[in-house]
Amino acid sequence: MDQKIIDNKHGFAIFPSVKIMNFVTDDDGTKKLKWVKHLIFGDWIGLNLGADGQPVYEVHNNIQYVNVRGRNCSGLIEPHEIQPNRILELNFVDVGQGDGCHVVTPENKHYIIDAGVSDNMFRYLRWRFNLNKAGNFPPPMDVVISHSDEDHYAGFTKIFEHTKEGRKTFNIKKVYHNGMVEKSGTHPSTLGTLITSHNKSYITDLCQSEADYQARITSQPLKHGQYIKMLQKTTAEKIGIWAGLPDLDTDSTKMEILGPVTQDIFGKAALPVFDSNKGKTKNGHSVILKLTVGKVKMLLGGDLNEPAEDHLMKHYTGADLPVLRKGLKLPDPAQRQNAENAIRAAVLQARTVFQTDIAKSCHHGSSDFTSEFMDALNPIATVISSGDEEPHCHPRPDTLGTIGKYSRGLRSLIFSTELARSTPEFLKKTQNTNTAAPITKERLVTVYGMINMRTDGEKIIIAQKLEAAADRGAWDIHEITWNSVLNEFEYHFF
Structure with a gap:
């Protein structure tokens, strides 16, 4: 030994x-x-x-x-x-409809990247760190909130406010966000200062530092919505991050910030408004993180959508995809071929930035995506975080088909937190008639819905807990390893 x-x-x-x-x-x-x-x-x-x-x-x-x-x-x-x-862990927690990922680096640094809408992430952390035992407290953590949709941030409320043995249970060091500190209201201007340049609208006065954040929340306090109320539950430093700012690298893990992508407007960092729509804008400017350990790359992209993906492609490749797509419908075959060649060249260039081995599907498997960006990701495996009893029918059939089409390998790997747990989210426990204790509910999502990804930089497993143990074991495990002869990863199917 x-x-x-x-x-x-x-x-x-x-x-x-x-x-x-x-x-x-x-x-x-x-x-x-x-x-x-x-x-x-x-x-x-x-x-x-x-x-x-x-x-x-x-x-x-x-x-x-x-x-x-x-x-x-x-x-x-x-x-x-x-x-x-120790190796790198990405634990995609079944938070229901939403995103929630617990990252543990080889040097034992902990990150919570989104936390869903309910308390499922808290329940997972309570189980992971055995918080029911006296004296047990989790290690310090950093938080990343990809954007201000409730199904990504609301779960942090329970984590931030929970106390144990006379003090806060979780030691949150920093809270990273996309720079747009949302106030209440439906207009894009509630995301920051709305400005116009060359007939286009932008959000500026982004909150990069704690001082920026404090200035933002002290103006119009009556406009504070649930997002700010959640952020106020912790005294951790609030830091806005976007492409071009220092990455979040650790000694073992490269954590690149690929988005959101700002533009310089009147000397200030600004984010374009998408489709004159607040929801499209804050979703599209989600924090995008690319994690690299050894030869393994992983991409977490929040709730990206079509206009955001076109914006990213133009920034990183220079290609104007909406214009090129129009070229595909021109009557002249030569012009169509030129447009097709230009799109293909853009995709291949984008792969130098976005190609990944493991991708977290953007927006829970929504159909609001572009085929070109999906092609640029070109993953071996994709993890979809979605929930029960939601009105979106995520993941969408065309999304699943496109993920498969643009994945690497003979067999596409698509994992879903929703499918990993076929049991109900709640099970009622039978009441003990000998006591006055009320009927309680037990969460199953922390056990059966989680997708576990582990890697040392050359070997990868993606595993989900079997709901009934088999002779072979208690886990369904998929193995991906680096082939040094072919210079690529390969999936071993059995």
């Missing part, structure tokens, strides 16, 4: 998964060594130590095991099944 594991008294599960074994009594009364807990790549594994403070080893059937604990279970694994180093 690696000396670092012994010194630290813990390690992490190797690729793709590890089973903790223990003796189980069969129906016929015989005891057999069987798996009792299934851990996935990167799961924490603690060593159960003997009286001398050293690992405890056992030999069964000529195989050496070490006594460990993981996911609230103790048992035996082979020493080589523990690795010393």
